Amino acid sequence: MGVQIAILTLVLVGLVVLVVxxxxxxxxRAEGSASGAGRSLPEDxxxxxxxxxxxxxxxxxxAKYREIRDAELDFxxxxxSREDYEAIDADLRAEAIEILNRLERLS
Amino acid sequence: xxxxxxxCLLLALVVCAYGIGASLYGVRxxxxxxxxxxxxxVYALAxxxxxxxxVLEVAFLGNDFAFNTVADTSSRTTPALYRAxxxxxxxxxxLLLWAWLLSLWSSLALFLTRxxxxxxxxxxxxxxxxxxxxxxxxxxxxxxxxxxxxxxxxEGVGLDPLLRFPTMMIHPPMLYSGYTLCTIxxxxxxxxxxxxxxxxxxxxxIRRFAFAAxxxxxxxxxxxxxxxxxxxxxxxxxxxxxxxxxxxxxxLTGTAFLHSLMIQEKRGMLKVWNVSLVLATGTLAIMGTFxxxxxILDSIHAFGGHTLxxxxxxxxxxxxxxxxxxxxxxxxxxxxxxxxxxxxxxxSVFIANNLVLVGLCFVIFxGTYFPLIxxxxxxxxxxxxxxxxxxxxxxxxLILVLLSGIGPVIAWRRATLANARRNFRVPIACALLALVVxxxAGIDSKPLALVMFCxxxxxxxxxxxxxxxxxRARRAMAGESVPLALVALVRRNRRRxxxxxxxIGMAVLFIGVAASSSFQHxxxxxxxxxxxxxxxAFRIRYVRPTATITPRYDAAHTGSTLSLGALLDVTKNGHHxxxxxxSEGFYASDEASQGSVGSLLGGQPVSxxxxxxxxxxxxxxxxxxxxxxxxxxxxVTDGNSTLPPExxxxxxxxxxxxxxxxxxxxxxxxxxxxxVMWIWIGGVIVFTGGLIxxxxxxxxxxxxxAARTRxxxxxxxxxx
Numbered sequence: 001m002g003v004q005i006a007i008l009t010l011v012l013v014g015l016v017v018l019v020v021x022x023x024x025x026x027x028x029r030a031e032g033s034a035s036g037a038g039r040s041l042p043e044d045x046x047x048x049x050x051x052x053x054x055x056x057x058x059x060x061x062x063a064k065y066r067e068i069r070d071a072e073l074d075f076x077x078x079x080x081s082r083e084d085y086e087a088i089d090a091d092l093r094a095e096a097i098e099i100l101n102r103l104e105r106l107s
Numbered sequence: 108x109x110x111x112x113x114x115c116l117l118l119a120l121v122v123c124a125y126g127i128g129a130s131l132y133g134v135r136x137x138x139x140x141x142x143x144x145x146x147x148x149v150y151a152l153a154x155x156x157x158x159x160x161x162v163l164e165v166a167f168l169g170n171d172f173a174f175n176t177v178a179d180t181s182s183r184t185t186p187a188l189y190r191a192x193x194x195x196x197x198x199x200x201x202l203l204l205w206a207w208l209l210s211l212w213s214s215l216a217l218f219l220t221r222x223x224x225x226x227x228x229x230x231x232x233x234x235x236x237x238x239x240x241x242x243x244x245x246x247x248x249x250x251x252x253x254x255x256x257x258x259x260x261x262e263g264v265g266l267d268p269l270l271r272f273p274t275m276m277i278h279p280p281m282l283y284s285g286y287t288l289c290t291i292x293x294x295x296x297x298x299x300x301x302x303x304x305x306x307x308x309x310x311x312x313i314r315r316f317a318f319a320a321x322x323x324x325x326x327x328x329x330x331x332x333x334x335x336x337x338x339x340x341x342x343x344x345x346x347x348x349x350x351x352x353x354x355x356x357x358x359l360t361g362t363a364f365l366h367s368l369m370i371q372e373k374r375g376m377l378k379v380w381n382v383s384l385v386l387a388t389g390t391l392a393i394m395g396t397f398x399x400x401x402x403i404l405d406s407i408h409a410f411g412g413h414t415l416x417x418x419x420x421x422x423x424x425x426x427x428x429x430x431x432x433x434x435x436x437x438x439x440x441x442x443x444x445x446x447x448x449x450x451x452x453x454x455s456v457f458i459a460n461n462l463v464l465v466g467l468c469f470v471i472f473x474g475t476y477f478p479l480i481x482x483x484x485x486x487x488x489x490x491x492x493x494x495x496x497x498x499x500x501x502x503x504x505l506i507l508v509l510l511s512g513i514g515p516v517i518a519w520r521r522a523t524l525a526n527a528r529r530n531f532r533v534p535i536a537c538a539l540l541a542l543v544v545x546x547x548a549g550i551d552s553k554p555l556a557l558v559m560f561c562x563x564x565x566x567x568x569x570x571x572x573x574x575x576x577x578x579r580a581r582r583a584m585a586g587e588s589v590p591l592a593l594v595a596l597v598r599r600n601r602r603r604x605x606x607x608x609x610x611i612g613m614a615v616l617f618i619g620v621a622a623s624s625s626f627q628h629x630x631x632x633x634x635x636x637x638x639x640x641x642x643x644a645f646r647i648r649y650v651r652p653t654a655t656i657t658p659r660y661d662a663a664h665t666g667s668t669l670s671l672g673a674l675l676d677v678t679k680n681g682h683h684x685x686x687x688x689x690s691e692g693f694y695a696s697d698e699a700s701q702g703s704v705g706s707l708l709g710g711q712p713v714s715x716x717x718x719x720x721x722x723x724x725x726x727x728x729x730x731x732x733x734x735x736x737x738x739x740x741x742x743v744t745d746g747n748s749t750l751p752p753e754x755x756x757x758x759x760x761x762x763x764x765x766x767x768x769x770x771x772x773x774x775x776x777x778x779x780x781x782x783v784m785w786i787w788i789g790g791v792i793v794f795t796g797g798l799i800x801x802x803x804x805x806x807x808x809x810x811x812x813a814a815r816t817r818x819x820x821x822x823x824x825x826x827x
Contacts, residue, residue: 002110009114012158016122016151020129020144027140055223059308063372070373070519073600076580077573079518081526088520 057103064096108162109174112253115159116246119206122152123240127233134229134302142229146217149232152239153210160194160207163252167194173259176200176252182265192276193266195283198400198415199252204280205396206242209235209287212316216291220312227309230298231291238290238393241422249415268667268694268713272338278330282354285324286392289357291316292364293389293426296382300433305378305440310368315801317368317385320392321361322797328354329790340691340714340729342629342778344786345620347496352475353395356468360388363464366457373519374454375444379434380461382441386430391468394423398475449521456514463507470499505558508617511610512566515573530572537568556625563614570607577604597799605800609793616789622782629779633772643779645684645726650674652732652770653688654763656756667692668707669759670715671732671766673773677719685719689730689775702747703755708734720784727778736771 071092075085126148133141163176167190172178180200181193194200213235220228246252269275292313299309331351336344345351364384370377397419434441447454473480474491481489516530541564545557574593577600581592597604628643639648655670672690676683694710701709712734719726733739739762746758 005108005110005114008111009118012115012155013118016118016155019151019154020122020125020147023140023143023147027138055308056304056306059306059311062311063307067373067519069600070603073577073580073603074518076584077576079516079522079526079530081523084518084521084523084526 054103054106057099057106061096061099061103064092064099068092068096108166108171109253109255112159112162112166113247113251115155115162116243116251116253119152119155119159119243120240120247122148122155123236123243126152126236127240130229130233130236134226139225142225142232145229145232145236146221148236149210149213149217149239152236153207153214156203156207156210156243159253160203163194163200163203164191167191170263172261172263173255173257174252175254175256178256178260178263180264180266182263185263185266185271188276189266189271192270192279195279196266196270197252199246199250199254201279201283201400202242202246202250203252205283205287206239206246208280208283209239209242209290212284212287212291213239213294216295216313216316224298224302224304224308224312226302227295227298227304227312230301231294234294234297235290238294241418245415245418249418264697265694268692268711269338271713272334274330274334274338278327278334281323281330282327283396285320285322285327285354286357286396288316288320288323289361289392290389292320292385293392296385296389297429297433300382300437303437303440305382305437307372307375310371310381313385314368317361317364317388318797318801320388321358321365322794322801324354324358324361325790325797326794328358329787329794333787336783337716337718338714340716340731340776342716342727342729342776342780344783347471347474347493349475350395350399352471353391353398356471356475357388357391357395359464359468359471360384360391363461363468364388366464367461370454370457376447376454377458378441378443379438383430383434384461384465386426386434390423390426390430393419393426397423451517451522451524451527453514453517453519453522456510456517460507460510460514463503463510467500467503467507470503471496501555504617505555505562508559508562508566508614511613512562512569515607515610516569533572534565534568537571538562538565540564550626553625556621559617559621563618566610566614570611573607574604601802602800605796605798605802608796608799610796612789612792612794612796614789615792616786619782619784619786619789623780623786627778627780630777631775633774635772636770640775640777642726642777643724644679645779646678647687647726647728647775647777648676648678649773649775650676652767652773653690654766655690656760656763667694667713668756669693669763671730671734671763672715673730673732673775675717675728677726685726687717687719687726687728689717689728690715691730691732693734702743703750703752704743704746704758706752707755707759708743722782722784724779724781725783727780729776731774731776732766733771733773738765738769738771 068089071080071085071088074080075082075089080088126145128145129141129148130145133139133143133145163174165171166174166177167181168187170177170181170183170190176194176197176199180197181190185193195204213232217228217232217235295309295313295316299305328351331354332344335346336342361384364381367377367381367384371381397415400415400419447458449455474496478488478490481487512534516534517527538561542557542561545551545560550560551557574596577596578589578592581587581596582589585592585595587595630640630642632640634640634649636649636651639646641647651674653670653672653674655672657667657670670690670692672688675687675689677685677687692713692715693708694713695707696709698706698709714729714731716727716729718728742758742762742765746755746761750758
């Protein structure tokens with residue numbers, strides 16, 4: 001029983017090392033195969049800053065779209081007068097356009 | 108197998124330590140592979156703790172009494188399903204459940220955000236692994252679930268009889284899921300502050316987890332209330348008990364956050380408030396666990412010992428100090444992007460709703476921790492009871508229900524007075540109609556209950572109008588039938604209409620609470636067979652006593668040695684309504700000093716409530732048989748002195764027969780409570796609405812709606 005438990009524990013440790021160490025091994029392989037100097041990142045690992053900004057803008061865009069839809073629903077369910085709706089909708093679309101422009105500049 | 112379990116804990120501790128280091132190094136140095144490795148540490152932690160949990164489950168199901176926890180909280184006679192659930196009845200097992208659930212939910216959160224917010228997620232990973240490491244360290248150093256004993260006991264003590272109910276099998280995992288899910292927004296909130304990225308993205312990433320935490324916590328709270336009402340012998344569903352309150356507080360701040368995050372999503376406002384709510388909710392969840400597990404406050408739900416107080420206090424102190432530091436040091440980037448356009452807007456109502464929810468939380472916090480505060484200031488322990496809580500929470504609850512009806516009919520940004528007047532016509536008419544009908548029916552003795560019913564009617568009017576107008580708009584656009592239009596409306600606007608359904612459920616729930624607490628009839632008295640009493644409109648007659656013996660080797664054994672009860676006939680205006688059979692189970696104790704017969708009955712007696720349940724009222728009954736009556740006590744005394752343990756059951760059988768032949772006067776507790784059922788129905792509606800709001804929209808619908816909105820925005824772009 002003691003030996004079985006020791007083997008099971010070792011298997012578990014091996015699996016943990018395999019799972020946790022995979023990104024480090026992948027990075028080392030990529031480093032080794034890269035000609036010239038410098039470290040290269042895994043393919044699906046973009047650098048932090050541009051991706052972060054894009055994520056931010058995409059989240060802001062989705063939120064803005066939702067806001068446009070909500071304003072429309074508020075108007076259709078009688079919570080907003082036509083004048084207020086048109087003013088709010090124009091503001092929201094201008095804000096959405098600003099976000100789309102920034103996204104376009106980024107890409 | 109205990110060795111494997113403990114090895115898993117040690118390995119988990121190492122994984123946590125490595126993962127924290129790797130995540131922090133990765134994010135600070137920009138080495139993504141280390142952040143990635145840190146994230147995978149959470150997956151590994153989930154795997155390792157799953158193995159540990161399975162080892163403990165197997166020990167419980169296989170009656171391996173070499174494990175201390177199994178010997179202390181289970182037995183061969185505990186039914187298999189309860190043995191499976193007994194894992195989390197002990198201090199050690201519940202810590203393992205906490206850490207395991209945390210690792211699973213954290214893995215899910217980090218998997219779903221693996222392609223986004225790498226810097227925020229890396230900090231969040233370190234924080235989540237910090238929580239995981241804390242709980243694993245508690246198990247390794249203070250409460251080891253895999254501790255063993257030699258020689259192995261032949262039999263275990265058995266599961267606490269109070270926990271042998273189906274709801275108690277589900278209640279702790281639900282509550283712990285809620286608590287652990289609360290730490291995910293906290294970790295991402297702290298991560299966003301550390302990474303200085305307090306934009307819309309982190310809010311989007313944690314929204315579903317905040318919602319899921321709210322949902323699980325709510326289900327856990329409701330199951331706890333149901334257990335209290337239908338299993339405990341006092342007939343209440345909420346007693347302002349410290350542990351109950353501890354679970355309610357993060358739920359309240361979580362509810363506030365779910366509302367105020369919409370303002371941040373739409374307007375970029377309330378960033379400080381939102382991040383503070385997230386941090387407070389996570390901290391309150393840890394404090395909730397602390398209350399259950401430290402045993403620092405008296406509670407019928409506190410099953411822990413007194414050993415874990417110091418580590419928990421240290422963790423909570425670090426969380427509070429860290430939260431304050433982060434919010435204060437990042438206040439410049441948490442400035443609002445917009446200001447409130449109008450006081451007559453949904454944003455204003457949400458802010459009011461937030462203030463009421465946080466006010467409720469503060470009142471409950473003060474009342475719950477008052478014994479500790481009082482002891483610290485005066486040296487004497489004092490506590491506050493239900494009347495103190497009711498004095499402050501009832502008015503706040505009334506305002507909250509009213510606001511839940513006002514919010515849906517007011518537009519975002521700004522609403523005009525003319526529109527508001529038009530939108531409030533139906534809800535106010537509903538409230539007035541309810542008032543007139545209730546006064547005409549003579550229900551005027553409890554003004555607060557009356558106000559609650561009118562507020563609930565206001566909510567029904569407000570939400571009903573919203574569904575009606577939404578479906579009408581949908582029909583006008585798509586020409587669908589009414590049912591199809593309603594379904595399409597909800598499908599395309601899950602968050603909005605799911606939220607409205609939640610509001611309906613809360614109004615229904617509060618109707619049940621107001622009616623059952625204000626118009627309840629109760630009677631506590633002693634009856635002999637043949638006697639009867641009147642409770643409200645019902646007459647209850649004690650027909651005859653009942654007694655059941657279930658030997659420990661019996662297949663149908665529920666744990667009690669002897670069950671004494673009564674058969675009751677309930678009538679109304681002379682017509683039979685129901686037959687009730689409440690009983691009380693007497694359990695064996697492990698104290699040999701009580702004697703061979705006395706020890707078979709010396710454990711904690713547990714009441715088995717009997718109810719006649721209906722939509723309009725519940726007739727509830729509990730019994731406390733006088734097992735110390737002279738005739739019965741003599742049988743126990745004589746049996747102790749003459750019978751060896753293996754024959755002691757003979758005396759129990761004799762005692763049961765004597766109870767039936769010469770029943771002593773018996774203490775009963777009767778309640779007739781109107782509309783209690785609606786509390787549970789309201790709960791089901793709330794969580795149905797919650798599920799609808801949480802469920803992701805089908806991708807086809809999402810794409811179509813997004814494309815339409817994009818096209819509209821683009822039209823603006825063309826004009827610009």
